[in-house]
Amino acid sequence: MNESFTLGSVTFKNRILTASGTFGYGNENPDLVDVSKLGGIITKSLSWKPRDGNPNPRITETPSGMLNSIGLANIGVHKFISEKLPKLKILDTKIIANIAASSVKEYGDVLELLEQQEGIHAYEINVSCPNVKEGGLNFGNDSKQVAVITKELRKKTTRPLVIKLTPNVTHISEFARVCESEGADAISVINTVIGMAVNINTRKPKIATATGGLSGPAIKPIALAKVFECVHAVKIPVIGIGGIMTWEDAVEFFIVGASMIQTGTANFINPSTGISIAEGIKMYCVKNSLNDVGTLIGTLETDKNVSVISSWL
Amino acid sequence: MQQLYAPVLQLEHLTKEIIELTFRSSYLAETIRPGQFLNIRVDNNFPLLRRPFSVYNVQRDTISIAFNIVGLGSSILAKKHIGDSLDIIGPCGNSFDQFIDGDYDTAILIAGGIGVAPFPLLTASLLSKKNIVTFLGGRTKELLVPNHLSNVKFATDDGSEGMKGTVLDLLKKDLAENNYGKIRFFSCGPSRMMKAVGDFAKELGVLCYASVETSMACGIGICQGCNIETTTGDRKYKLVCCEGTIFETQTIKLT
Ligand SMILES: Cc1cc2nc3c(=O)[nH]c(=O)nc-3n(C[C@H](O)[C@H](O)[C@H](O)COP(=O)(O)OP(=O)(O)OC[C@H]3O[C@@H](n4cnc5c(N)ncnc54)[C@H](O)[C@@H]3O)c2cc1C
Ligand SMILES: Cc1cc2nc3c(=O)[nH]c(=O)nc-3n(C[C@H](O)[C@H](O)[C@H](O)COP(=O)(O)O)c2cc1C
Numbered sequence A: 001m002n003e004s005f006t007l008g009s010v011t012f013k014n015r016i017l018t019a020s021g022t023f024g025y026g027n028e029n030p031d032l033v034d035v036s037k038l039g040g041i042i043t044k045s046l047s048w049k050p051r052d053g054n055p056n057p058r059i060t061e062t063p064s065g066m067l068n069s070i071g072l073a074n075i076g077v078h079k080f081i082s083e084k085l086p087k088l089k090i091l092d093t094k095i096i097a098n099i100a101a102s103s104v105k106e107y108g109d110v111l112e113l114l115e116q117q118e119g120i121h122a123y124e125i126n127v128s129c130p131n132v133k134e135g136g137l138n139f140g141n142d143s144k145q146v147a148v149i150t151k152e153l154r155k156k157t158t159r160p161l162v163i164k165l166t167p168n169v170t171h172i173s174e175f176a177r178v179c180e181s182e183g184a185d186a187i188s189v190i191n192t193v194i195g196m197a198v199n200i201n202t203r204k205p206k207i208a209t210a211t212g213g214l215s216g217p218a219i220k221p222i223a224l225a226k227v228f229e230c231v232h233a234v235k236i237p238v239i240g241i242g243g244i245m246t247w248e249d250a251v252e253f254f255i256v257g258a259s260m261i262q263t264g265t266a267n268f269i270n271p272s273t274g275i276s277i278a279e280g281i282k283m284y285c286v287k288n289s290l291n292d293v294g295t296l297i298g299t300l301e302t303d304k305n306v307s308v309i310s311s312w313l
Numbered sequence B: 001m002q003q004l005y006a007p008v009l010q011l012e013h014l015t016k017e018i019i020e021l022t023f024r025s026s027y028l029a030e031t032i033r034p035g036q037f038l039n040i041r042v043d044n045n046f047p048l049l050r051r052p053f054s055v056y057n058v059q060r061d062t063i064s065i066a067f068n069i070v071g072l073g074s075s076i077l078a079k080k081h082i083g084d085s086l087d088i089i090g091p092c093g094n095s096f097d098q099f100i101d102g103d104y105d106t107a108i109l110i111a112g113g114i115g116v117a118p119f120p121l122l123t124a125s126l127l128s129k130k131n132i133v134t135f136l137g138g139r140t141k142e143l144l145v146p147n148h149l150s151n152v153k154f155a156t157d158d159g160s161e162g163m164k165g166t167v168l169d170l171l172k173k174d175l176a177e178n179n180y181g182k183i184r185f186f187s188c189g190p191s192r193m194m195k196a197v198g199d200f201a202k203e204l205g206v207l208c209y210a211s212v213e214t215s216m217a218c219g220i221g222i223c224q225g226c227n228i229e230t231t232t233g234d235r236k237y238k239l240v241c242c243e244g245t246i247f248e249t250q251t252i253k254l255t
């Protein structure tokens, strides 16, 4: 049974990745997870300089999900290269470096530095970051900015370049198209959904930044709809993320059209979620006489009249 | 650290408000160190995230936690049946071990309410090495559990047990009346209490180690959700779940 997936020059042993920010830098808990059974690991978002991140509290649980306001806290790309990468290189899985930045130049600088390192197999670009030049407006909410970032980074690397999109826009397909036309190899869909929770006794927001990113099972239907929208807009592979806890969830994303999936919040609850998902998918394929997981992708049966956007209105 | 399933052996009310839950795990019983915690999935579905609990006691191949009911997770734990299996990740966090040895005579343990949870194991480690005096404070006597401790003195807000007042009032009064030689503080409880105890330790010029609580998503160092502000070093924050939970109080900003 073929579980592998090839993106550009890189072949992943299966279609399961760990989502950025939900698996540390990748090697934190070797006793809990055998990462060699995963297609790949995506690092915490890396910026040029270390970032402290936001004040506490950064986390709160919400119905079927959680809100976070970590604030892209990370050790910075230099320390990542000197302290973490040597330990990642020896792992028997693919390493995808996720990059966050506050200017187009910073995205480029981080990528260029990583480009000189062995052991990085691909990049995922987190565009859900405030653009300092534009007064803190999110890059990911402006398709022109996403186009510029994709174009600039494409020039600098032949490694697979994946752009990770935010769902907090009107039409995510517009962003997907921009990434495709500027040369991205794939898109990751979705980052967290903006959300909020309030403590009614103190009348304070439950996380220090008031609003934060919602993740977990609560966002799975949103993520599926966004993947659905994107796979109909572009030909490049779509990597599905959002609330995936079980192999059944993963299969749903494949049927809708995702070529790979990532587990995020699930890793906090069961760090080895990705492995159980990979095993479950294998069993599902055997049971359904599929000899390649790839034959599942985009097999959604819909009525011809169903259109991708707002078909329910 | 492992993820494992442990069968529940016993559920016992230590007071009206505090429950001890005992389960079997020889791995945890062998590896756990004083002050470490376990991250427990209380139910397969909801709540979603694991809940952190300090290890309260260890006996042969059994291990226990002590908790009071504050929300959904703890109320589900309180309804576990004997034989139910608990999904646990642990041991998590640093331990008191590295802070036990040193140039002092008497360990002063200060707990607020269920903050007493890590102290039975700490007491066991200290017994052969140092003198121990333990100060327990709580709203009422229903929040005080003096089991497996040494030389315990009480304070309650309502005066239902020991001195009427806060544990800090009691501590100050007691230290004024007694000479324990060189002392070191160990504290666990509400953040405000630990801050006050830490400030007092600073006044006295003694070291004070506090076990800190923050909200946590993973408990194993991969989410960055459990930050506490530092006062020293080049990093603004440290992670409570893996760099703590135990810190010297002058190195962190308690609020
Ligand atoms: C390292 C660590 C060790 C702990 N050890 C113990 C222990 O030995 N015994 C014990 O009873 N409790 C302990 N706690 C606290 C315990 O984890 C929480 O009480 C529990 O998670 C609450 O879950 P819940 O679903 O019942 O309540 P929720 O519904 O999640 O919350 C109910 C209320 O409790 C508050 N709360 C939730 N989590 C925390 C927290 N971590 N700290 C402070 N307030 C919180 C919430 O803000 C809310 O007001 C520990 C916490 C940490 C971080
Ligand atoms: C605590 C936390 C931290 C995250 N940090 C990052 C990050 O640094 N970079 C990034 O691109 N996405 C980050 N994400 C988003 C996840 O990678 C993922 O897109 C999102 O959580 C949705 O997936 P899930 O529902 O499976 O968690 C983070 C999510 C969480 C919950």
Ligand code: FES
Residues within 6 Å of the ligand: B215, B216, B217, B218, B219, B220, B221, B222, B223, B224, B225, B226, B239, B240, B241, B242
């Ligand atoms: S709780 Fe996740 S890093 Fe500490």
